[in-house]
Amino acid sequence: MTKILIVGGVAGGASAAARARRLSEDAEIIMFERGPFVSFANCGLPYHIxxxxxxxxxxxxxTPESFLARFNVDVRVMNEVVSIDRHNKSVTVKNLVDGSEYSESYDFLLLSPGAGPVVPPIPGIDNPLTHSLRNIPDMDRIIQTIQMNKPEHATVVGGGFIGLEMMEAFHQLGIKTTLIEMADQVMTPVDREMAGFAHAEIRQKGINLKLGVALQSVEYIPNDHIASVGSGESEEHQHIEGELNLTLNNGESLTTDILIMAIGVRPETKLAAEAGLQIGELGGIYTNEMMQTSDPAIYAVGDAVEEKDFVTGAQTLVPLAGPANRQGRMAADNMLGRNETYQGTQGTAICKIFDLAVASTGKNEKQLKRDGVEYEKVYVHTASHASYYPGAEIVSFKMLFDPKNGKIFGAQAVGKDGVDKRIDVMAVAQRAGMTVEQLQHLELTYAPPYGSAKDVINQAAFVASNLIKGDAKAIHYGEICDLSEDQILLDVRNPGELEAVGCLAGAINIPVDQLRQRMGELPKDKEIIIYCQVGLRGNVAYRQLVNNGYKARNLIGGYRTYKFAHA
Amino acid sequence: MTKILIVGGVAGGASAAARARRLSEDAEIIMFERGPFVSFANCGLPYHIxxxxxxxxxxxxxTPESFLARFNVDVRVMNEVVSIDRHNKSVTVKNLVDGSEYSESYDFLLLSPGAGPVVPPIPGIDNPLTHSLRNIPDMDRIIQTIQMNKPEHATVVGGGFIGLEMMEAFHQLGIKTTLIEMADQVMTPVDREMAGFAHAEIRQKGINLKLGVALQSVEYIPNDHIASVGSGESEEHQHIEGELNLTLNNGESLTTDILIMAIGVRPETKLAAEAGLQIGELGGIYTNEMMQTSDPAIYAVGDAVEEKDFVTGAQTLVPLAGPANRQGRMAADNMLGRNETYQGTQGTAICKIFDLAVASTGKNEKQLKRDGVEYEKVYVHTASHASYYPGAEIVSFKMLFDPKNGKIFGAQAVGKDGVDKRIDVMAVAQRAGMTVEQLQHLELTYAPPYGSAKDVINQAAFVASNLIKGDAKAIHYGEICDLSEDQILLDVRNPGELEAVGCLAGAINIPVDQLRQRMGELPKDKEIIIYCQVGLRGNVAYRQLVNNGYKARNLIGGYRTYKFAHA
Structure with a gap:
């Protein structure tokens, strides 16, 4: 009879427990959770707020009861595993209700402790109006503060998933909100220019978005207001009411009623490290492809572990629910004699930001640059479904690939409709090892309410294949500011569009449909830098010009990419 | 200078013309269209009605003007190519406006004539109230009939894409509608049991759906009503107003005010056949992988051609817009000296049926049976995104695969949300040659508004892998009626569910969470046929029973699959 202990009762731990029971009816399975809840929807917390x-x-x-009934798993909430005795294969457990300690032996131990919020040592940060959000009790405290203090202004520090979701939660509750992010962009899984769409959306919704700014200190000013018990105010109210004066590193200061710290998470490795298990260079618990730690009797999964990056093969930290769940399942398989290997993490991610979805898979451009990988990129902006059918929205799509063999490095998308679908398609294509050339042939669902006969992905693949084959020569939005004397800008949009959405200074305007007649106005000794709104007409113009002996480049993704890169 | 003639100015022809111009500025390109319009959105016609x-x-x-301005293509509408002189590389063109004929020479000829509606020789079918829908003039005629006659009842014959879309169009206009389909299901790309969900939706919307019924004869009864010109009725009205008496092959008859024939389409091969080009066994123009006909100077694309089936490699006819567009592009490449090959058609398809999407890719079970291919299948019914986040809908998903190596044969899905996404994922996975085992590892976008940590596809892959590895033993809905004396039915749902949605006669009911305690009630000498609502709890029960020495099978897809298979 195999005895399995599981530390942590949420995604990875709960998946492992259920899978282990399905594989073995007679295994003894005990799951320890130091909090009061197991298997809660941690991704749903901001949406409840x-x-x-x-x-x-x-x-x-x-619940512990439902787990017992269905899976015969002994779930012990408010029980924290405080140490591991690897030699004797046992753990010491502290009952957080009565403070008692006991030990429990194991054949296999699974660590699924997750990752905790990083709270930097900012002066004054430890106050009753500052929260982070990791679990149900955190959520309950935030809700209580909102209900009791009725904050008029909230500040969120950190523009990652939780920060963005909390920003939206506050906005939905009618609370004026400031979002502070130290980097020059929110949602770091996508590149800066793609984040520009999110910045525009966030500002359009009235959020005070401060990029490139850090929180320096916090001053808690309790409110001397005396609770009016007769009018229904609770006395508990009194001790946490107040406001916070925030000082930022740009010299500004800011008064707010509630502060959420969401600058990131750090793997919970204390237990593992104290037990002498190997910790990786990135600070997560080391695991092999079987999800086994440096001790073969101990497995680890989820946000606490380092795993293999699917694209680079290097170690990576990806604190996301999907990998955690699948790793939990595999760890259970392997503890019970199977031989399952984890196939690496692409880091596929998505975040709802008001009406937008922002999503990515694989490597982004920042990572490729950092790793010194040679890459090319394309942008397309095209309708989520047939543009003549109601409800179509623009999908802004970026694809990164190997300029030699077309191998997919990663993809990013932003828009109000169909973003998840396009990134899912790319996540599958990348995992399958497809090239951008092969993406041209993808046969995706098409009827007017759902797609286009040439889908976003097909179109991006056409653009990428044109670059690889030399049928197009790219210029990117970042190079537009550094044009030389030997280059001139040509805007091939219609004059009305230039007025409506703006244009680049110094550009000659010849609409694409007049170009064949007016080509003579362009110099043959200069390189013509063509742009249109999204890159499509630019390509038509490019082909006309080069087939007529001109030197030219086309701005990939057009003016729209350029414009939002600066948002 | 290459001279290219194109026959047909919609999807394939228009794509080819634009691509050819982008590749060559000096090619002469003439596009002939016998109708009055080019490049119209034929997939949008029912939605305008x-x-x-x-x-x-x-x-x-x-328009011809926009094509000329942008692509310098000479577009000749109302010009029909009536014959091909292959020896002299020229065509004879009839100007349909004045009846004159002229000839035009070519270096390359591209045929993109499409497919025409099949109208069977039913007595009385040729009358002013019977329509098919292929192009803008057809659409205009239908709209005119609706506007002038204000029909109270419409009948659609044929449950394919156009028939279903026309059914919905009539319903939206407040017209009582009967849908007649000769087969026992609508939307033949999916299998009968998946079509059951569509049947339920169609009937729920008040459509009179008649399956397994054919139209036998039509009697046109003109209305003697005299147009009251004074009250705004047109005299034109008079001559088409009336009603149709339909006689069906089941002895029923039916009175209707407008009849749409949408039983299918047939490749337009007259021109090709008369020119002696090879016609395939399925009745489409034969093409090789370069989209070249049996005459190397003549290419053909779109609904008129036979193409290679991606899964089987056999010839197939797939009249869909996506393949037509991509083939047009490739044919242009090849006419201008490239060497592009068409990679085969999976037949990925989707149709909106009221609030449902019904979609598929690859081979269905009917085709696999017919071809004698050994297959296994799984069904899952799971939420389109995190079930705790608003707006989640059930995706009912079927996957067909090779029971030995897990190769994907095809997939089908039905539901109100996220159906297109799941079939797109499967279309990519199949095209990439992935196995169901590999689908377990897919890392798809997950945040509560978009998906689940274990997506529909992951879950289906888990079920399929369980079957392949012998961790589960399947019984399918079709076998439930033929149980032997040595099998007993076990329903592991809660009693309330049985009452709410129904159950199978003769089943013992032990809720899964009580099974461990009550297992003794079950006989060890019989095979326990387990079922729950969707198959998930059934699997938990199955594992409990077999791990305790029972013989068992689990109904894949649960009661929900069984129930809708009979809808």
Missing amino acids: GGDIQERSKLLLQ | GGDIQERSKLLLQ
Whole structure:
């Protein structure tokens, strides 16, 4: 009879427990969770705060009782595993309710402790109006503060998933919100120019977005207001009400009523490190492809571990729910004698930012640059479904690939419709090892309400293949500011468009449909830098010009890419 | 200078013309279209009739003038190519406006004539109230009939894409509608049990759906009503007003005010056949992988051609817009000296049926059976995104695969949300040659508004892998009626569910969470046929039972699959 202990009762741990029981009816399975809840929907917490998910109970997917009934798993909440005795294969457990300690032996131990919020040592940060959001009790505290203090202004520090979702939650509750991000962009899985679409959306919704700014200190000013018990105010109210004066590193200061710290998470490795398990260079628990730590009797999964990057093969930290769940399942397989290997993480991610979805898979340009990988990129902006059918929205799509063999490095997309679908397609294509040339042939669902006969992905693949084959010569938005004397800008849009959305200074305007007649106006001794709105007409113009002996380049993704790169 | 003639100015022809110009500035390109319009959105026609697309002009994507301005293509509408002189490389063209004929020489000829509606020789079918829908004039005639006759009842014959879309259009206009389909299901790209979801939706919307019924004869009864010109009725009205008496092959008869024949399409091969080009066994123009006909100077693309099936490698006819567009592009490449090969058609298809999307890719079960291919299948029914986030809908998903090596044969999905995405994922995975085992590792976008940590596809892959590895033993919905004396049915749902949605006669009911305690109630000498609502709890019960020495099978896809298979 195999005895399995599991540390952590959420995504990875709960998946492992359920899978282990399905494989073995007689294994003894004990799951320890130091918090009061197991298997809760941690990705749903901001949405309950904001009111999208109205019933708190919907977040509690399983209870200790339901786990016992269905899977015969002994779930011990409020029980923290405080140390591991690897030699004797046992753990010491502290009962957080009564403070007692006991030990429990194991044949296999699974660590799924997750990652905790990083709270930097900022002066004054430890105050009753500052929160982070990791679990149900955190959420309850935030909701309580909102209900009792009725904040008029909230500040979120950190423009990652949780920060963005909390920003939206506050906005939905009618609370004026400031979002502070130290980097020059939110949502770092995508590149700066793609984040520009998110910045525009965030500002359009009235959020005070401060990029490239850090929080320097916090001053808590308690409110001397005396609770009016007669009018329904609670006395508990009194001790946390107040406001925060925030000082930023750009010299500004800011008064706010509630502060959320969401600058990132760090793997929980204390237990593993103290037990002498190998910790990787990135600070996560080391695991091999079987999800085994440096001790063969101990497995680890989820946000706490380092895993293999699918694209580079290097170690990576990807604190996301999908990998955690699948790793938990595999670890259970392997503890019970199977031989499953984890196939690496692409880091496929998506975030709802008001009406936009922002998503990515694989490597972004920042990472490729950092790693010194030679790459090419394309942008397309095209309708999520047939543009003549109601509800079509622009999908802004970026694809990174190997300029020699067309191998896919990564993809990013932003838009109001069909973004998840396009990144899913790319995640599958990349995992399957497809090239951008092969993407041309993808046969995706098409009817007017759902797609286009030439889908976003097909179109991006056409553009990329044109570059690889030399049928097009690219210039990118970042190079537009550095044109030489030997280059001139040609805007091939219609004059009305230039007025409506703006244009680049110094460009000659010849609409594409007049170009064949007016080509003589262009010099043959200069390189013509062509642009249109999204790159499509630019390509038509490019082909006309080069087939007529001109030197030219086309701005990939057009003016729209250039414009939002600066948003 | 290359001279290219193109026959047909819609999807394939228009794509080829634009691509050819981008490749060569000096090629002479003439596009002939016997109708009055080029490059119109033929997939949008039913949606304009139904009112979703309000402006007719949105369907006209290009005009002869715009084609000339942008691509320097000589577009000749109302010009029909009536014969090909292959020896002299010229065609005879009839000007349909004045009846004159002329000839035009070519270096390369591209045939993109499309496919025409099949109208069977049913007595009485040729009458002013019976229509088919292929192009803008057809659409205009249908709209005119609706506007002038104000039909109270419409009948659509044929449950394919156009028939279903026309059914929905009539329903949207408040016209009572009967849909007649000779087969036992609509939307033949999916299998009968998946079509059951569509049947339920169609009937729920009040459509009179008649399956397994054919139209036998039509009697046109003109209305003697005299137009009251004074009250605004037109006299033109008079001559087409009336009603149709339909006689069906089941003895029923039916009175209707407008009849749409949409039983299918047939490749337009007259011109090709008369020129002696090879016609394939399926009745389409034969082409090789370069989209070249049996005459190397003549290419053909789109609905008129036979192409290679991606899965089987056999010839197939797939009249869909996506392949037509890509083939047009490739044919242009090859006419201008490139060497592009068409990579085969999976037949990826989707149709909106009221609130449902019904989609498929690859081979269906009917085709696999017919071809004698050994296959296994799984069904899952799971939420389109995190079930605790608003707006989640059930995706009912079927996957067909090789039971030995896990190769994907095809997939089908039905639901109100996220159906296109899942079939796109499968279309890519199949094209990339992935196995169901590999689908377990797919890392798809997940945040509560978009997906689940274990997506529909991951879940289907888990079920399929369980079958391949012997971790689960399947029984399918079709076998439930033929249980032997040595098998007993076990329903592991909660009693309330049985009452709410129904159950199978003779089943013992032990909720899965009580099974461990009550296992003794079950006989060890019989095979336990387990089922739950969708198959998930059934699998938990299955694992419990077999790990305790019972013989068992689990109904894949659960009661929901069984129930809708009979809808």
